[in-house]
Amino acid sequence: MSKGRHVCFLTGTLNAMAGAERMTAVIANALAESGHTVSILSLWDKDSCFPLHPSVGHEALFAERPSFKKAYLATVAGIRRYCRDRKVDVLVQVDTMLALFALPATVGLGVEHIAWEHCHFDEDLGRRARRFARRLAARYCKHVVVLTEGDRQRWEDALRPRSHVVAIPNPLPFAFPVEPAPRTAKTVLAMGRLVHAKGFDVLIRAWKQVSAKAPDWNLLIHGEGEERQALTALIEELGLKDNVSLPGICQNAAEAYRNASVFCLSSRYEGFGLVLIEAMAFGLPIVSTDCKRGPNELLQHGRNAWVVPLDDATALAHGILASLDNASLADQFVECGRNSATAFDLKCIARQWALMLYQ
Structure with a gap:
């Protein structure tokens, strides 16, 4: 009715x-x-x-x-x-x-x-x-x-x-996952438009350092945008074609999260950062830049994520390597992140909208 x-x-x-x-x-x-x-x-x-x-x-x-x-x-x-x-x-x-x-x-x-x-x-x-x-x-x-x-x-x-x-806040656009991702694939996932704001150029430069110490790991960046050509050229310049891929827009985000073991956000700024909530819900440890506005409210370094300075490829690489090397801390971040993500349930956020509409 x-x-x-x-x-x-x-x-x-x-x-x-x-x-x-x-x-x-x-x-x-x-x-x-x-x-x-x-x-x-x-x-x-x-x-x-x-x-x-x-x-x-x-x-x-x-x-x-x-x-x-x-x-x-x-x-x-x-x-x-x-x-x-x-x-x-x-x-x-x-x-x-x-x-x-x-x-x-x-x-x-x-x-x-x-x-x-x-x-x-x-x-x-x-x-x-x-x-x-x-x-x-x-x-x-x-x-x-x-x-x-x-x-x-x-x-x-x-x-x-x-x-x-x-x-x-923005809600989780899907039902909260019953089980977290198994984190068995040697894949670090990133998602977003291929634009300057998302900092994927910094992430790719960081991956050059990561791959030197973890050559069997892969970086998957889902998205599309105006910087595709420049990012592809950077991947080739750094010799990363074998372990960095840009497969385009993600048609099944749930599958992408389930098939990853770490999520990385390299943005220079964000209005919110919904992908962080999604990744937390799927039980992925987070490595993120300390950018305005959402990430620095959603994340606490050492509690539910590795948080690193903006535009710092070396710091980002260290955060990613820490997520690969420290399984116990990664597990702690996963548990804390899953608990945090429950607050963004769609029904709860929709109720906030409905209350506002009749104020």
Whole structure:
């Protein structure tokens, strides 16, 4: 039975294998499963990389990504028409940049706005307009959802928002694994878009040092992106073609975690770092950089992970080698990590969203 109001998630596209898009589908599905009226409006491309609950309607304003400078008015008009015709009560902007479209589009319609920030506050991803969009969201949205407590505090301190800023972490997108990974394969796993922010260049340089002491181990980096060519060239330059692979986007994350023995995150910054929670749930010891914002809240060095400085290939190599050499400490990290990951159960996070929607 429908639970009152119509909640619409406004996103750029669902047809991209990326974290924000994945979480849009996961949260929308969970709310629909519990009886809420939920829809998703993409700005472009009506296809989705992620399965959607049968009751979640998904439409797109444009078949392909337009130039939003040229199509700004058409985009605003399309959002307004959708919200008016579908009687949308709550519009969740799956990126604070979307406030630039959503807020003017709904003037006078009585729509409540929630801005969902997936990037940490001190990173604008090279778009200065994001800073302005955050100010709009802080002033005119009813709620702003951020992923960590540290980011919630940054919003409060920097913007003094009228909005209610709430920290709701990303959930595990799958049921909690009953059994941890066996950790029998000599494989270190990494996942993420092949972009500068993920620091895979540092990880590959670190692996040069790892392979010198553990030549029978392999590094598997799942993902796709603009740095594929540069990373492939680096692998060849360092002579690592036999034990470093870039197999592309992971189609079965659960299988990848089960077939690994260590997980490594080499990022320069992260909004949250969902892959850390996933790896913990599957019982993989973690080696991670001490980057903002999620990892340095999720991880404690020596308790549930090896945490090393940013952009330091030697430190990263030492952390990886420690995870291979110290089985008892790795087991301790696994137990602690599995316990920590239970707090990110999807039903628990969906309840937090549902409570906020009716505040």
